[in-house]
Amino acid sequence: MGTDTSTSGVRRRGGAHRQGRRRKPMSEINVTPFVDVMLVLLIIFMVAAPLLTVGVPIDLPETEASALNSETQPITVSVNEAGEIFLQETSIPLDEVVPKLQAIATTGYQERIYVRGDRNADYGTVMRVMARISSAGYKNLGLVTLQEQDG
DSSP: OOOOSSOSSOOOOOHHHHHHOOOOOOOOOOOHHHHHHHHHHHHHHHHHGGGGOOOOOOOOOEESOOOOOOSSOOEEEEEOTTOOEEETTEEEOGGGHHHHHHHHOSSGGGOOEEEEEOTTSOHHHHHHHHHHHHHTTOOOEEEOOEEOOOO
């Protein structure tokens, strides 16, 4: 029996064995591209959010009264130039103003209700809306105006 002197139990580490080795997979996640994408999305939403608030287009009169600060969203009744009445952004007839208010008022007759009347709207229509709301028992009623601009 012959002895193989070329393979004496010691493996040779030659170039052929190195080429067959695989690199160990990287187990770290690079979050920099993810953060970059999220910051871009944040900026897009910050710019687009104010554009999403759509309401009834009304040309409000200007006064010297200061703005009211409040933490809850009031109910808004609007009267446009054509005399159409809107509760929030929904068009409703004058007869349905009080029943709809009673349906959505969360604090009952203490609910804050703002009436927005267009500068060119019929004064009588705005007063009829306010009279209906007031006669229904709502006492926290106000008119919305724009602050006068100096200059």
